[in-house]
Amino acid sequence: MTFDSADPPTLAAFWKTALGYVDAEPPAGFADWPAFFRHHDVPADEWGDVAYLADPTGAGPRISFLKVPEPKVAKNRIHLDLQAGGGRGVPWEVRAPRVRAAVERLVAAGARVLREDEVDGRLDHVVLADPEGNEFCAV
Known part of the structure; x- marks a missing residue:
């Protein structure tokens, strides 16, 4: 599940509280998210353009938050x-x-x-x- 967002870290922090989720672990083979970003040549100034959450029980879906330039303008079609x-x-x-x-x-x-x-x-x-x-x- 992915949310488009103006500020992914802030929106992820809200949903972490709302859902009882935790910050998602980086992909296998990487000690942390900065190591993953460096490996994929993501410029450091773009590291805050994404955030990832996971259900601590493993039952719920992972959630991604991705920075987008446009604001939300209409009612959600799913909630x-x-x-x-x-x-x-x-x-x-x-x-x-x-x-x-x-x-x-x-x-x-x-x-x-x-x-x-x-x-x-x-x-x-x-x-x-x-x-x-x-x-x-x-x-």
Whole structure:
């Protein structure tokens, strides 16, 4: 999975917090990312143009963040749902406080709330934007 980004290290830091991910290890055979970049003749001033995250359990996808010159201009056609509440099988009285706690944590990390959506008068999910405006939901 890859995010286009104006500032890959900053956006990666947000998603590392949001997802509980870690910085990805460099490819096999390289002690660190600078060694990998040097091997591939990437100029030092471009090393911050990428960032890589990995799920520490190995279950989730790796995520890349690549610098692009153009800004985000429209709604995402795909987005992530962070399953903060435990799913719709969890009673609303348990799920809603979990979602609200996750939203507080995400806002503290740099997200902003776009809207709260309700079903039958109860909180169902919250639509947020990451620091570069990419939409995602806390469900």
